[in-house]
Each structure stands twice: as structure tokens, then as C-alpha cells.
Amino acid sequence: MRKKAFIVLIVLTFLIEASVSLYFIRKTRTVEQDTVAINGCLKTIEENFGNTNAYPTSHTYSVLGTDGTLLYKTDDDAVTSVNEAVKRGDTILDVYQDGQVAAKVLFKNDLQERIKEWQKSIALTILICSISQAVLVICYVYYLHRTIEKPFQELSNFAERVAGGDLEVPLNMDKRHVFGSFTEAFDLMRTELRKSRAAEKAAYDAKKEMVAQLSHDIKTPVASIKSASEFGYELAKDEKVKERFNLINFKADELTVLVDNLFLDSVKDASEIKVSPRENDSSTVREAIRHADFQNRVEDFTIPSCKVFTDKLRLQQAFDNVFINSYKYADTKITVEAKLEGDYLKVAVRDFGPGVTDEEVAVLKQKYRRGANSEGKEGAGIGLYLTSYFLKEMDGEILITNENPGLQVLFLIRTIKE
Numbered sequence: 001m002r003k004k005a006f007i008v009l010i011v012l013t014f015l016i017e018a019s020v021s022l023y024f025i026r027k028t029r030t031v032e033q034d035t036v037a038i039n040g041c042l043k044t045i046e047e048n049f050g051n052t053n054a055y056p057t058s059h060t061y062s063v064l065g066t067d068g069t070l071l072y073k074t075d076d077d078a079v080t081s082v083n084e085a086v087k088r089g090d091t092i093l094d095v096y097q098d099g100q101v102a103a104k105v106l107f108k109n110d111l112q113e114r115i116k117e118w119q120k121s122i123a124l125t126i127l128i129c130s131i132s133q134a135v136l137v138i139c140y141v142y143y144l145h146r147t148i149e150k151p152f153q154e155l156s157n158f159a160e161r162v163a164g165g166d167l168e169v170p171l172n173m174d175k176r177h178v179f180g181s182f183t184e185a186f187d188l189m190r191t192e193l194r195k196s197r198a199a200e201k202a203a204y205d206a207k208k209e210m211v212a213q214l215s216h217d218i219k220t221p222v223a224s225i226k227s228a229s230e231f232g233y234e235l236a237k238d239e240k241v242k243e244r245f246n247l248i249n250f251k252a253d254e255l256t257v258l259v260d261n262l263f264l265d266s267v268k269d270a271s272e273i274k275v276s277p278r279e280n281d282s283s284t285v286r287e288a289i290r291h292a293d294f295q296n297r298v299e300d301f302t303i304p305s306c307k308v309f310t311d312k313l314r315l316q317q318a319f320d321n322v323f324i325n326s327y328k329y330a331d332t333k334i335t336v337e338a339k340l341e342g343d344y345l346k347v348a349v350r351d352f353g354p355g356v357t358d359e360e361v362a363v364l365k366q367k368y369r370r371g372a373n374s375e376g377k378e379g380a381g382i383g384l385y386l387t388s389y390f391l392k393e394m395d396g397e398i399l400i401t402n403e404n405p406g407l408q409v410l411f412l413i414r415t416i417k418e
Contacts, residue, residue: 009136013129038107042093045105049097060108063095071103079106218259223324224294226252273386275393277311279416282345284312289336289347292319295327301336307416308345314390315413318398319349321383322409326351330406344396345413352406361400384409 041056045063048054052072055063062073062080070080079085082104085092091107226249233245286303326334330353338347356364365388384400391397391411399410 010133013132013136016125016129038091038093041107042095042105046095046097049095049102060110062106064104064106066101066103078108082106218255222252222255222259223327226256227295273314273389275311275314275390277309277314277394280308280310280312282306282308284308284310285315285338285345285347285413288312288316288319289349291316292323293334294323297327297332297334298336299333301338303338303347304340304345306340306345307418309396309414309416310394311390314394318387318390318411321387322349325383326353326407329353332406340415343415345411345415347411347413348408349411350403350406350408355402355405355407358402361402364400365398 038059041059041061044054044056055072055074057074060074060078062078063071064080064082065071068081073080079088079090082092084090085106088109089111090109093105093107094101095103095105229245229248229252233242233249236242236245282303282305285308286301289298289301323334326332326349330351332352335350336347337350338345340346364384367382367385384398387409388398391413395414396412399412401408401410
């Protein structure tokens with residue numbers, strides 16, 4: 001609709017411009033002096049020759065004698081010589097008295113002045129029309145920019161953002177421009193892509209969570225099987241039985257490696273593991289320690305009664321990692337001591353092995369970092385890293401110290417005031 005209005009206005013200005021120009025051009029071609037009026041003025045002068053008071057003043061003219069002297073002029077705009085009149089294109093007529101030329105009347109020819117005025121009118125008309133057309137063009141260019149160019153650029157930028165993975169920022173919808181329907185369709189596409197991506201990520205995270213949980217759940221019984229097979233190997237007298245126990249031990253090692261690889265692949269970043277802490281009784285801490293100590297190396301211990309802010313599964317995994325490390329690197333008895341202090345239930349798990357250097361203690365909670373005593377032993381250096389992450393997500397932490405002998409891992413488990 002606006003496009004049609006613009007075209008109509010442009011055509012209208014061109015028509016006005018052309019019509020006015022043609023009018024003045026035709027007028028300049030047909031205009032001439034009023035000969036009847038001039039002859040009438042001349043007749044009056046002849047009848048009243050010599051009586052200047054009776055001369056008409058409706059025209060601009062001058063009267064010259066036969067010798068060229070000025071006899072009369074209506075105003076200062078009248079010429080005073082024949083030469084000037086010829087140069088200016090004035091009308092020159094003779095005044096007769098008794099059949100003889102008594103004087104010459106030089107009538108001013110204002111045709112050129114009128115033509116110039118009409119030319120100025122033409123130029124002014126063209127200028128006004130041109131300015132109007134320029135304003136219309138500028139307005140239409142702005143209209144095109146606002147309704148076509150700018151929305152198209154917004155669509156282009158939006159497509160780049162979507163291609164770059166940014167699906168959060170919506171595209172402003174404006175149905176007043178030509179891309180209005182496309183804008184709505186593009187934003188619907190963004191919404192559907194975001195839903196699809198969220199669903200895909202949720203499925204991916206759920207898969208990784210399941211793999212991580214299964215790998216951990218498998219790891220503990222495999223360690224128990226390996227421990228039992230080693231014990232059975234030592235007790236067996238028959239070589240064939242020993243060979244079978246040895247085969248079980250070998251396959252348990254293979255399974256451990258496969259489970260470790262699967263677990264590492266599923267948790268390349270600890271933040272991918274969901275931790276959901278809630279209020280639990282402190283008895284769950286005791287249960288987690290008992291389940292983690294499948295080799296029964298911990299003597300009796302007590303856990304103060306309180307409410308703790310924990311994720312039971314992640315706390316179990318945290319204790320599992322610490323106990324497996326102790327079995328692997330210390331292979332000694334393990335003590336557990338617990339006490340309430342401030343806002344935390346502090347649980348100290350200590351072995352009596354060689355420990356690590358003070359320099360190594362500072363990096364044990366980092367991913368893929370292991371102590372010098374880990375040479376020749378299986379592991380990826382991710383157990384204490386995950387344990388630290390789990391406790392932080394439960395508003396707690398772990399502190400690792402050398403105890404001479406042995407290594408201690410202190411669990412700071414946040415409590416909930418009743």
C-alpha cells in the first residue's frame with residue numbers, strides 16, 4: 001500500500017512539474033506587445049503633440065524630436081536615444097503632424113523581462129518539485145531500509161547466531177514489514193532447535209550419568225572378587241584350583257581396566273556428574289564407610305548423631321575412592337574418627353602406608369595427578385579429584401595431609417541444624 005502511494009506521489013510531482021513548465025514555455029512563445037494599446041497611445045500623443053500633460057502614462061516610453069532631443073519620458077526606465085532603444089529591442093514609432101514626421105516615440109519592450117520572470121517561475125517550480133521528489137525518495141529509501149534492509153540484516157544476524165549455536169536470544173517479531181511472517185517462522189525454528197538441543201543434551205547427560213553410575217557400581221564388586229580370588233589362591237593346595245583362581249584374578253584385572261576406561265570416558269568433566277544433596281541422617285555416613293571398606297580393615301568407630309547435607313550415592317562414591325586408594329597404595333589397616341565441629345561433621349580416614357611427599361599432597365585433588373608411589377599400579381588419577389568435586393557440591397570439602405606414617409583424608413560434611 002505504501003509502495004503504491006509513493007509511486008502515485010512521484011508521478012504526481014512529475015506531472016505538476018511538466019505541466020507548469022509547458023505552460024510557461026508556451027506562454028513565452030506566444031507573448032507579444034499589445035499593438036492596439038500602443039497605437040492608441042501613439043494616436044493620443046499625435047492629437048496632443050506638445051501638450052505633455054495630456055500624454056497617456058499607461059506605457060513606458062519617451063518622445064524624441066527629429067534632431068534626437070528628449071521631449072518627454074514617462075519615467076526613468078524609458079530610454080533617451082534611438083540607439084539605446086534598438087539595443088534593448090524597444091518599439092520605435094513616428095509621430096506625424098501635418099503629414100510630416102514631427103517626433104519619434106520609443107515604447108519600452110518589456111517582453112524579455114516578462115520572459116525572465118516566467119523562466120524564474122519555471123525554475124522555481126522545477127526546484128520545488130525536485131525538492132519534493134528528493135524528500136519523497138529519501139522517505140521511501142528510509143522506508144525500504146526500515147521494512148526490508150534492516151529486517152533482512154536482522155534475519156541474517158539471527159541466522160549467524162543460530163549457526164553459531166546461540167539459541168537463547170529470540171528474534172523480535174514485527175509483522176508490519178515484508179519479512180514479518182519469515183521472522184515468526186525463524187523464531188519458531190529457533191525455539192524448536194532449542195527444545196531439540198535441550199532434549200538431546202538431557203539424553204546425553206542421562207546416558208553418561210548411567211554409564212558413570214554403572215561403572216562405579218561394577219568397580220566395587222569386581223574389587224571384592226579380585227580380593228577373594230587372591231585369598232583363595234593363597235589357601236588353595238591343588239595347582240588346578242590355583243590356576244583357576246589366578247585366571248579369575250587376571251580377568252578381574254581386565255574388567256577393572258575396561259570399567260576404568262568406561263568411567264573416564266563418561267566423566268571427562270566432573271561438572272557433567274549431577275550431585276543432588278538433601279537432608280540425611282548421619283547414620284548414612286557410617287553405612288557408606290562400611291560399604292566402602294569391603295576388605296574390613298577399619299576397626300569399630302562411631303559417628304555422632306546429626307543431620308547432614310549429602311547425596312547418598314555421591315558420598316558413597318567419595319568414600320569408595322578413598323578406600324580403594326588406601327588398599328592400592330598403602331595396604332595397611334585403616335582408622336576412622338569422626339566429630340562434630342562448627343557447621344561440619346568431620347570424618348578422618350587414615351591409613352599407615354608410606355604416604356606421599358608434601359609437594360604431591362597439594363596436587364592430589366587435581367585431575368590425572370598421582371603420587372610417586374603410584375608407579376606400576378593401575379589408576380587414572382581421577383578418584384580424589386571426583387571426591388573433592390562431590391564434597392564441594394555438597395557444601396563441604398576434603399583435606400589431605402601426611403600423618404607420618406600414612407595419609408589422612410579429612411571429610412568436612414556440612415550439617416543441618418535441627
